[in-house]
Amino acid sequence: MLKGSAWMTVGSIFSRILGALYIIPWRLIFGVSLFPIANSLYTQGYNIYSFVLIVAIAGIPSAIAKQVAHYNALNEYGIGVELYKKGLILAIITGIISAIVLWVSAPWLTNGDDNVIPIIHSLALAVLIIPSMSLTRGFFQGYEDMVPSAISQFVEQLARVIYMLISAFVILKVLHGDWVTAVAHSTFAACVGSIFGFIILGWYYWRRRDYYQELIANSNHKLEVPTRHLYGQLISQATPFIILGAGVTIFSLIDQFTFFNIMRFATDLSNGTLQVQYAIFAGNANKLTMIIVSLASSLAITVVPLLSEAFTKKNTMALKNHFSNSLILFEFVMVPAAFGMAAIAGPLNRTFYGTANMEFSSNILSFSSIQAIPIGLFVVISSVMQGVSQNKRAVKFFAYGTVAKLVTQFPLVYFFGSFGTLISTIIGFVVANVLMIVSLKHDFGIEKNKLEKNTTEILLYSLIMYFVALIAVYALNEFFGLFTNQLSSIMSLVVTVLAAIAGGFVYVYFVLKSRIADEVLGNRVAGLRNKLRIK
Structure with missing residues (x-):
């Protein structure tokens, strides 16, 4: 679990960091006046795209990982490979259908803003490719081989960021073109990135084709699964993954299609102000908190084939251990990451988004950091349930959580504004x-x-750690404020890094001193404890 989690965490974290870092040059390219509305437009388009993409992928990657691990545990590697090939056909078909549906339905998904239409059209092209790419990742994960997924994920994000920054710069600064066109090209970058990510996966598959053939040759060859049954397995396993995989996105869409109407009813704020507020909690804060939520996603992806194998072998002790260890590993990484981000929310927010709406943005980011804990836990727990074939029950519990979100949405947004959306999300995920x-x-x-x-x-x-980092932020702000502008992006970055190091060192010290790091990560961390001279 640790080995797989390490690779998936590295790939996911670096991808998320790239996905957040791009915002700094992207903000500078659009400028102070255009950035808030461009960011809001980008976020609205991406929320719709994320949901359609999850449906297009149809939960097939996780379903493939689970089923391939199942047949591998039975020493029937040939069926797993055949399952992948059949699934690839299904992924291509769902990608085409979903892309067409997204393109055609764009005018009805604008939420009153026609500028969203070209954004959705540009994203529809990415839906063609990503399902097949995601399915291939699922195949590798079924072998508990996380390296291809991690590297392709990073390459995909790198290519996406490079294209979106170059295209935005050329359109706005060189050609002096329309800002909506620039945003559309920034979202089209998802298609460019997916092409490069898929190429990396294809290269890995080609390199390991002899290894797979050897496994197939040495299989038991006792099972014969008809094509119809293979498709039936994929679809039955994939459907719950659609709903649960779209859980976070479904909550985001609830916010997107209710926030503006509730706020117009409750306040006299202009549409421009509401667009800025929406971009801050749904876009700005979300980009940063999803970095730490991706830690949970990495754990979730790793634990599914492990649990599936234990469940297939009816190893109850292994199931109990995997379940308990997945929770502990989640807490070990996620809780300090969330508390740490909450502590440095002020300078971190200024580093990425400048000083516009500074206090509001920082408070939203701090609150969103804590919100990330129940979101991340949902990612892990729902994957655990799917790994032990509790799919229907998991969907039912998520439905209860969604009802809790819907019931509390109006009163909380009415009284607490943007913070109300975050509180109702916490309530919904806690229930589930x-x-x-x-x-x-x-x-x-x-x-x-x-x-x-x-x-x-x-x-x-x-x-x-939280209080140490918080004190460090205030102390560093006061110190740098004596001879420079501590609110600038550069100085905010310095404060962020130094405060994070201070808080991180405190946490590492305590987990090494108490030996909890040994329980979670194994005895190898004793070497680090000796180097730091911690007894």
Whole structure:
């Protein structure tokens, strides 16, 4: 789990960091006046695209990973390869259909802003390619081989960022063109990135083709699964992955299509002001918090084939251990990451987005950082449930969480504005998470004492780290303010890095000192403890 998580975390984190860093030069290219509305337009288009893409992918990558791991555990590698080939045909078909639907339905998805139409059209092209690419990643993950997925993910994001920055610069600064066209090309970059990501995956498959053929030759060859049954398995396994994989996006779409109407009813704020507020909580904060949520995603992707293998072999002890360890590993990484981002939200927000709406933006980012914990936990727990074939139950629990989000959305947004959307999201995911954990605990058990002990320690050390980082932020701001503008992007970056190092060192010290790092990461961390001279 740790090996797979490490690769997926590296790929996912670097991709997310790239996906956040681009905003600095992108903001400078669009300028102070255009950036807020361009960012809002970009975010609205991407939310719709994300949902359609999840439907187009149809949960097939995770379903493929699960089923390939299942047949590999039975030493029937040939069926897993055949499953991939059949799934590839299905992915191509769903990609074509979804792209057409997205293109044609664009005028009805604008939320009253016709500028969204060319954005959706540009994103429809990416939907053609990404399902097949994602399915191929799922095939590799079924072999617990996370390297191709991690590297292709990074290359995909790198190509996307390069294209969107160059195209925006050329259109706005060289050709002095329309800002909507520049945003459309920035979103079309998703298609460019997917092409490069797919090429990397194809290269890995070509290199390992002899290895797969050898596994197939040495398989049991006792099972014969008809093509119709293979497709039936894919679709039945994929459907829950669609709903659960789209969970975060569904909540974002609820915000997108209710926030403006509720706020117009509750306030007299102009449409321009509402667009800026929406961009801040749905776009700006989301880009940064998704970096730490991607930590949870990495864990989720890794745990599915492991749980599927244990479930296939009816290894109840392994199921209990994998479930407990996935929760502890999630807490070990996610809780300090969220608390740390909350502590440095002020300078971090200024680094990426400047000083416009500074106090509001920083408070939203700080609150969103804590919101990332239940979101990340949902990603992990829903994947655990799918790994042990509790698909229908997981969907039912998510439905309860969605109802909780819908019921609380209006009153919370009415009274708390943008913060209300974040609070209702927390409530919705907490409801779903509690129901899922209780169900898994009932069916497979949990290492209660170990989990309670580790959770208490991780929470305590994360809180200490939070206050250390927060004090460091205030102290550094005061110090740099004596001889320079500490609110500039460069100085804010310096404050962010130094405060993060201070807080991070405190957390590392405590987890090494208490030996909780040994429990989570293994005995190899003893070497780090010796180097730091921690007894």
